[in-house]
Amino acid sequence: MIITLCALNILFCQRYSAGYGYKKSEDPIITVFKSVIFNGRKGDWERVALDIDTISDRIDDVKNIFDVNLRPALNAGLCQHNFQEVIKVMANLVFLAMKEKFYWNISEGLRIFMKAKVRLRLADEYYTLLLSGNVRRYDRLNGTKFHDDIFNKFAEAGNALGSIGFLGAGAVSPKLNDFEIATKEIEQKLLIVFPYFQSGEEITY
Known part of the structure; x- marks a missing residue:
């Protein structure tokens, strides 16, 4: 079940990733x-709607960048008190939020190292805390190794950022093409595991 796996993954994953001023898991x-998940299980749909309203700007962001409007499906799930549907749409938002981080890094050509690093760490945290449980389940059912592949692609994307070195010494230039390839493979693996995700229009950078 999507709900169960997402909930367990959120509760037990302890991987750290900081950025944008947020401490662990505060994004x-x-x-x-x-x-x-917590309030939906209790049937507190008023609280669920209020919570989702606090991230309206994030829903608008992915709509503006990728031309994906999650609001109709989200509103339908809320009106029908359909827990499963709301979680599916929220998971789609997580995917698009990850993709948004990749998008801005690529748009900037990885030129601002610290920004690029923070965005990648947040995307990694989104995956680890919110989506990886379902990927692991998919692997068990299908004999695939998508979780390991995604983990490795995040590492490759991190290496592609380069390094600012120490006081300029030992600096390594970023490899934009390598970053694009690694992050695109992450997206493609997730779209196989979550075939109902809307991924939006392909962006030409």
Whole structure:
């Protein structure tokens, strides 16, 4: 079940990733996702709707960048008190939020190392805390190794960022093409595991 696996993954994953001033697991995408699961299970749909409303800007962001409007499906799930549907749409938002981080890094050509690193770490945290449980389940059922592949691709994307070195010494230039390839493979693997995800229009950078 999507709900069970997502919930367990959120509760037990301890992997750290900091950025944008948020401490571990404090990013609004993560905190709202956890709250939606907790309050949705209790049937507190008013609280679920209020929580989701706090990330309206994030829903608008992915719509503006990828031309994916999650609101109709999300509103339908809320009106029908359809827990499973709401979680599926929220998971889609997580995927698009990851993709958004990749998008901005590529748009900037990885020129701002610290920004690029923070974005990648947040995307990694979104995956680890919110989506990886379902990927592991898919692997068990299908004999695949998508989780390991995605883990390795995040590592490759991190290496592609290069390094600022120490006081300029030992600096390594970023490899934009390698970053694009690694992150695109992450997206493609996730779209296989979650075939109902809307991924939006292909962006030409």
